[in-house]
Amino acid sequence: MALGWHCERFEALNAGKLYEVLALRSLVFVLEQRCIYLDPDGLDPKCWHLQGRGEQDELWAYARLLPPLLKGPQQTLPMIGRVVTASGARGAGQGRALMRQAIAECARLWPGQGIDIGAQAHLQGFYASLGFVPTSAPYDEDGIAHIDMRRAAGDPA
Template identity: 35%
Template sequence: MVPEVTLNIKDTSELTASELITIMQARTKVFVVEQNCAYQEVDDADFNARHVYFTNHQELIAYTRIISDGNPNYIRFGRVLVAAPYRKQHFGRQIVTETIKEIQHLYPEKGIKIGAQNYLRKFYESFGFQAVSDVYLEDDIPHIDMILSGGH
């Protein structure tokens, strides 16, 4: 059964303490614990990030963060996750769709640049992203830079 979900889009400054902790717990669980990757998961970009996430009551289902790092041509998003109990239910596709819509609403003139885990390349290509780099290691995980052209 598919859970009833709520879409939330908030800047870091708008998050409650409880929402922020829930997000950070989920990100650490996926990107540090599940992927067995010791790195600074919570970083300076979180101070000014825009968080896009689905909840079922207070439970986090899927999440991304949007980052504007001053690049005149591109906005970035990353930390894409779906909580383990909700995987294989298309929430990854839904959260990326909502993230792209939010970026195109806020920054219609800019493209979107991501550093995708290489095994997700075809997933991102299905949204129109194109690879713009060779595969490289980031925290010992193969990644590839991808761009979705702006001006939509």
């Protein structure tokens, strides 16, 4: 499955695209992973929204790109978050394609800067294969073990 990549600011998302994004995030994070939290957290309007879309413009993969300092002065680097692939796109390398595209978009939007993520701990090896290294001990977030990781600026994906 070849995906077309679109990276848009919040205001460029029409109601239908925004609905698809929120529905996919809720399906995976709230229903599949059983994490009860308010997904629309107030950050989306200031973020970039990376979407992997199929031939019929259906949403298969998504990541939210946060500019530096959006979450406060402690967030000095851009962040990739809300990384998600639809169940029908899993197992075909779309997660890796999504992350490579997210890394490339971060380099384009915020050149010369590293990238931070808060990764689910069981995916640490996957993110390490993309150049991310742990920067924290594991911690609990919404009942799932997470670990903070960072990718240095200029590392090849």
